[in-house]
Amino acid sequence: xxxxxxxxxxxxxxxxxxxxxxxxxxxxxxxxxxxxxxxxxxxxxxxxxxxxxxxxxxxxxxxxxxxxxxxxxxxxxxxxxxxxxxxxxxxxxxxxxxxxxxxxxxxxxxxxxxxxxxxxxxxxxxxxxxxxxxxxx
Numbered sequence: 001x002x003x004x005x006x007x008x009x010x011x012x013x014x015x016x017x018x019x020x021x022x023x024x025x026x027x028x029x030x031x032x033x034x035x036x037x038x039x040x041x042x043x044x045x046x047x048x049x050x051x052x053x054x055x056x057x058x059x060x061x062x063x064x065x066x067x068x069x070x071x072x073x074x075x076x077x078x079x080x081x082x083x084x085x086x087x088x089x090x091x092x093x094x095x096x097x098x099x100x101x102x103x104x105x106x107x108x109x110x111x112x113x114x115x116x117x118x119x120x121x122x123x124x125x126x127x128x129x130x131x132x133x134x135x136x137x
Contacts, residue, residue: 002026009131022099034104036113041095059110100124
């Protein structure tokens with residue numbers, strides 16, 4: 001089992017910044033494996049949207065075009081933590097933001113993370129409870 005906990009959401013005015021944090025912790029198998037971690041968001045009445053993902057053992061992080069240039073994903077492996085730095089926030093960024101995690105138990109690399117990220121039906125197994133981000137105009 002893997003526990004995923006997000007934090008850092010809140011309310012901010014347009015143009016402001018927030019940094020979300022996600023800690024994913026699990027059993028020994030998960031701890032000693034490569035890890036895929038990602039951020040998604042869902043606004044009321046809209047479908048879930050993939051924002052960014054990162055692999056714990058290298059490769060380029062991925063950020064969706066919709067937020068590229070404003071959002072950055074980073075990681076601190078020692079803390080089992082992934083961050084989403086959100087700058088120049090817009091009202092349309094208002095949503096519940098979810099962190100997702102998965103162990104790369106077969107060392108498939110960052111390409112495995114991409115497959116998880118784009119697979120709506122059989123992607124990430126472990127999800128956080130979500131953190132609300134509200135951007136006012």
